[in-house]
Amino acid sequence: MYMQTEKTPNPSALKFIPGPKIVETPIDFPSMETARMSPIALRLFSVAGVTSVFLSHDFITVTKAEDISWDEIQPTLSAYILAHLAAGKPILSDTAPFENSAEPSLESDDAVTKDIKDIIDTRVRPAVARDGGDIVFEKFDAGVVYLRLKGACSGCPSSTITLKSGIENMLRYYVPEVKEVRAADE
Numbered sequence: 134m135y136m137q138t139e140k141t142p143n144p145s146a147l148k149f150i151p152g153p154k155i156v157e158t159p160i161d162f163p164s165m166e167t168a169r170m171s172p173i174a175l176r177l178f179s180v181a182g183v184t185s186v187f188l189s190h191d192f193i194t195v196t197k198a199e200d201i202s203w204d205e206i207q208p209t210l211s212a213y214i215l216a217h218l219a220a221g222k223p224i225l226s227d228t229a230p231f232e233n234s235a236e237p238s239l240e241s242d243d244a245v246t247k248d249i250k251d252i253i254d255t256r257v258r259p260a261v262a263r264d265g266g267d268i269v270f271e272k273f274d275a276g277v278v279y280l281r282l283k284g285a286c287s288g289c290p291s292s293t294i295t296l297k298s299g300i301e302n303m304l305r306y307y308v309p310e311v312k313e314v315r316a317a318d319e
Contacts, residue, residue, distance in 0.1 A: 136215055138207065141265040143289035145184075146196040147203060148265035149214055156224055159189045159267045161283040170226050173217045180206050180213070187266065187284030188224065194265040194284040245310045246273050252307055253280070257300055261286060268300070276312035278304060292316070 139148040160171070163185045168174035173193075174186040182201030187194040195210055197203070242250070250270050261268050266286030271279040280300070286292050293316075301314035 136211055138211070139265070141194065141285035141289070142291050143196070143265070143285045145199055145288065146194050146265055146285035147207065147210075148285065149193045149195065149211065150191065151193070151214055151218055152191075153218060154191060155193060156188045156190065159187065159262075159283070160225075161267070161287075162186045162188075163287065171224060172222060172226065173214065173224050176213050176217060177210060180209050182206055183210075185284075185287065189262060189267065189284070192262075192265065196285065196288065245308060248308050249273055249278055249304060249311065252304060253300075256303065261295075271317040273311075276310060278311055278314045279317040280314060281317040 136152070137150040139150065141148055162168040162171065162174045162178075165175070165178040168178055168186060171186075171188065174188065177183055177186050177193075177195055182198045183195055183206070184198055185196040187196075193214060197206060253268065253270050257268055264285055266282065266284035266289070268286060269281045269283065271281050273279070278301075280296065282289070282292055282296075286295070289295075296314050296316060301311070304311040304314060
């Protein structure tokens with residue numbers, strides 16, 4: 134089994150592309166404590182310097198501490214992922230519930246919120262996934278869209294530019310009610 138890796142715009146995050154499908158719905162594990170439901174995420178967190186693990190449809194993004202070199206940990210991470218998949222071990226434990234990474238449109242959403250979610254799902258999330266991350270709608274309040282950054286996007290030096298120059302401009306163009314876009318943790 135061969136696995137491809139790709140650099141991301143975040144120098145602290147690396148995208149591992151093993152080939153087979155990983156998960157149906159993207160899941161972010163920002164710490165080891167949140168990874169108890171995923172044997173593979175727990176295994177990756179056992180490598181010194183790993184700070185977060187993001188599982189997506191066909192890739193795994195691992196983020197490391199800045200003081201750790203990829204040369205030190207990439208071979209171990211690759212070996213763990215390949216061994217886990219080759220052994221047919223589960224990605225998620227059967228008993229563990231998980232929080233859906235995407236926020237589906239709800240019946241109670243107003244037309245503006247539905248439009249925002251649709252644009253994010255169809256135009257933004259696929260582009261961000263190519264960079265090893267995910268962006269999830271949190272809320273729309275008083276003209277401000279709040280988005281949660283996950284995977285390689287979380288902590289990325291260019292995330293502010295992505296939010297302001299890319300996503301904010303796009304949403305303001307298609308949805309005039311949008312005045313600003315912010316990271317949900319601001």
